[in-house]
Amino acid sequence: MKQHVWAAMIGLFTFFTQVAHSSERLEYPVVLVHGLFGFDNLLGVDYFYRVPSVIEDEGAAVYVAEVSSAHNSELRGEQLLEQVALIRAITGKDKVNLIGHSQGAQTIRYVASVKPQWVASATSIGGVNWGSRFADVVRGSVDSGSFSEQFLASLANGLAGLIDLLSGKATAPKDALEALSALTTEGSVAFNQKYPEGVPSHYCGQTDALASNGVYYFSWSGSKAWTNVFDPADNALALFSQVFDEPNDGLVSACSSNLGQVIGNQYKMNHLDQVNQTIGVHHLFETDPLTLYRQHIRRLKGLNL
Numbered sequence: 001m002k003q004h005v006w007a008a009m010i011g012l013f014t015f016f017t018q019v020a021h022s023s024e025r026l027e028y029p030v031v032l033v034h035g036l037f038g039f040d041n042l043l044g045v046d047y048f049y050r051v052p053s054v055i056e057d058e059g060a061a062v063y064v065a066e067v068s069s070a071h072n073s074e075l076r077g078e079q080l081l082e083q084v085a086l087i088r089a090i091t092g093k094d095k096v097n098l099i100g101h102s103q104g105a106q107t108i109r110y111v112a113s114v115k116p117q118w119v120a121s122a123t124s125i126g127g128v129n130w131g132s133r134f135a136d137v138v139r140g141s142v143d144s145g146s147f148s149e150q151f152l153a154s155l156a157n158g159l160a161g162l163i164d165l166l167s168g169k170a171t172a173p174k175d176a177l178e179a180l181s182a183l184t185t186e187g188s189v190a191f192n193q194k195y196p197e198g199v200p201s202h203y204c205g206q207t208d209a210l211a212s213n214g215v216y217y218f219s220w221s222g223s224k225a226w227t228n229v230f231d232p233a234d235n236a237l238a239l240f241s242q243v244f245d246e247p248n249d250g251l252v253s254a255c256s257s258n259l260g261q262v263i264g265n266q267y268k269m270n271h272l273d274q275v276n277q278t279i280g281v282h283h284l285f286e287t288d289p290l291t292l293y294r295q296h297i298r299r300l301k302g303l304n305l
Contacts, residue, residue: 026060026301028095028120029087033065033080034275035102035126036179040064048101049276054290058297060097063087072178073103073191077110079172084111084118095120097300101275102126102252103183105219105259106191113195116213120305122198122260123296124219126249126274129192130203130256131185137243139180188256204255206262216303217260220292222269225250227283237270249274263296 034040034047041064046052048064055062065083067076084096097120098108105127112122128135181187192199198217200206209216225241225248226234237250247254247266254265268286272278276289 024059024301026058026097026297027305028093028097029061029063029091030055030097030099030297031063031065031080031084031087031108033067033098033100033104033107034069035100035104035128036183037069038102038104039069040066045279047275047277049279050290051276051293054293055297058294059301060297061091066172067104067107068172068174070174070176070179072175072182073106074110075173075178076103076107077114080107080111081115084115088118094118095305097121097123097305099123099125099296100127102271103128103179105129105257106182106188109191109195109198109259112215112217113197113213116197116215119215121216121218121300121303124198124217124221124257124259126221126252126271127219127257127259128183128188128252129199129219129259130253131188132183132252132256133185133244133248134240134251135180135183135187136185139177139184198260200258204258206258207260209261211260216300216305218263218296218299219257219259219261219265220263220267220274220296221252221254221257221265222249222267222271222274223247223254223265224268224283225270227268227270227273227286228281231272231278231281233272233278234270237272263292267292 032048038047040047052062052064065080067079087096088094095118100108105124108122112119197211197213198207209218211217226238228234241248241250244253249271251271257265268283269289273282273289282289
């Protein structure tokens with residue numbers, strides 16, 4: 001009998017705690033930014049699968065950015081900058097909380113660096129902050145100006161064009177080789193020199209959350225490429241992971257993803273699990289990806305962001 005009473009009390013406490021959290025409003029809206037070959041919504045499926053609804057449930061306004069599926073991070077950053085300006089006008093809020101996945105991390109870092117007064121926080125998820133060994137291998141496998149490079153560019157731009165068409169962004173500029181070059185180690189280091197905020201002083205390090213430009217930087221990522229037998233993307237990511245000699249999510253190493261305050265980089269998640277893809281299939285014995293977003297919104301609330 002006592003066990004039932006305690007169970008009921010714990011249940012009520014959990015319920016009221018959740019209500020209290022959801023009733024609190026996040027001060028600034030959240031903007032989600034996809035990575036390379038990403039989209040906002042493709043044939044009815046969100047890139048950040050079910051993430052916007054979780055964020056809304058936690059008491060935050062949320063917007064999903066529309067940037068080129070394949071181009072360099074600075075051009076994508078300029079596209080995002082225009083959308084942030086519009087969101088500020090719509091909401092009447094002078095700042096936003098940016099969350100970027102993969103190349104989206106560089107994209108949001110660009111905005112936070114050139115317009116820090118517009119950004120409360122920048123959160124990198126599986127971000128290519130120190131380059132991707134996979135991008136190094138793919139980009140280094142073709143000679144500049146060669147037929148193979150032109151063929152690779154044609155295929156990649158064709159894929160980007162199809163993604164943009166199906167997601168309603170057919171007119172977005174595309175340059176897959178520019179995107180790939182931006183994600184190499186060389187390209188990422190050059191990007192970091194221009195936009196250094198939140199970048200650790202050494203590989204696999206971290207910094208304080210609050211950077212000198214007044215923006216809070218956070219990051220999290222995974223370190224396991226193959227996570228669920230029922231996920232059709234896992235086999236490809238497990239194959240891609242073979243080019244790494246350190247823990248990685250199939251496309252980005254755990255250490256390369258570090259930015260600002262590192263929430264964690266050893267989750268049993270691959271590169272797509274981090275955005276709750278494929279349609280929510282993930283490692284059975286790891287934290288639900290949606291839980292990380294929920295916890296992060298509460299973290300931002302605690303900082304009055």
